[in-house]
Amino acid sequence: MADNKCEDCSHDDTVDIPDDHPAKGLGDDYDPNVMKEKFDEWSKTYDQDIEKWNYNGPKRVAESMSKIIPDKSATILDLGCCTGLVGEELSKVGFHNVDGVDISDECIKLAKGKNIYRNILNEDLSPDKTLSFGTGSYDAVILVGAGMFLDIHGMKEWLRITKTDGYTVIGVMESETTSDSVKPVVDEYLSQGLMEKVHEDIVEDYFQGKSGSIVYFRPSRK
Numbered sequence: 001m002a003d004n005k006c007e008d009c010s011h012d013d014t015v016d017i018p019d020d021h022p023a024k025g026l027g028d029d030y031d032p033n034v035m036k037e038k039f040d041e042w043s044k045t046y047d048q049d050i051e052k053w054n055y056n057g058p059k060r061v062a063e064s065m066s067k068i069i070p071d072k073s074a075t076i077l078d079l080g081c082c083t084g085l086v087g088e089e090l091s092k093v094g095f096h097n098v099d100g101v102d103i104s105d106e107c108i109k110l111a112k113g114k115n116i117y118r119n120i121l122n123e124d125l126s127p128d129k130t131l132s133f134g135t136g137s138y139d140a141v142i143l144v145g146a147g148m149f150l151d152i153h154g155m156k157e158w159l160r161i162t163k164t165d166g167y168t169v170i171g172v173m174e175s176e177t178t179s180d181s182v183k184p185v186v187d188e189y190l191s192q193g194l195m196e197k198v199h200e201d202i203v204e205d206y207f208q209g210k211s212g213s214i215v216y217f218r219p220s221r222k
């Protein structure tokens with residue numbers, strides 16, 4: 001969630017975010033334990049900050065998924081669910097079998113309080129960890145607005161727990177699709193035949209007036 005200005009238009013939806021704020025991501029210093037502490041703290045103001053900062057990722061992803069997955073009883077796992085904003089938006093468009101995973105207990109407490117998720121587990125999405133879910137557990141496994149908050153090499157696991165006819169979905173700012181944290185991993189997994197890209201929605205006003213990319217991958221199991 002970097003604070004970029006709109007290059008192609010005269011308006012500026014940017015709100016200054018302090019450099020030491022966890023919203024800037026942890027970059028090369030990524031450590032799940034530090035991330036957990038930062039989000040335990042940020043959880044207290046996360047929903048208010050996000051509203052102020054004009055972040056519409058959860059709403060845009062829910063709108064897109066509603067079109068791509070017409071069956072609202074589809075099972076969905078929200079990775080890095082934080083305080084539950086994605087769950088709230090998925091619930092508004094009718095999805096009602098949504099689970100969540102996050103590393104921050106404080107975020108999980110707040111998300112649980114919204115009574116939207118079936119279940120929320122504290123699990124580490126780092127690539128060296130195996131998630132507790134069985135192979136092919138979910139119709140959709142989704143990561144929204146968290147591309148710069150964790151190592152998306154973990155996607156190998158997310159593909160494993162996605163049904164073979166389901167989707168592993170990543171929602172990021174459009175500019176992030178070519179970033180060092182996202183593009184090399186996606187290219188690597190596509191070239192290794194671990195997944196295929198089946199759909200991409202480019203959406204307006206994802207974050208601070210900037211467009212977003214919601215990409216749908218299908219696992220290829222050998």
Ligand SMILES: C[S@@+](CC[C@H](N)C(=O)[O-])C[C@H]1O[C@@H](n2cnc3c(N)ncnc32)[C@H](O)[C@@H]1O
Binds near residue numbers: 058082124126143146
């Ligand atoms: C910016 S928030 C995204 C929240 C939500 N998806 C949204 O769009 O509002 C990133 C979330 O990822 C979680 N997270 C970061 N690293 C993690 C890890 N290794 N395992 C599980 N969750 C992690 C953080 O605790 C935080 O709740």
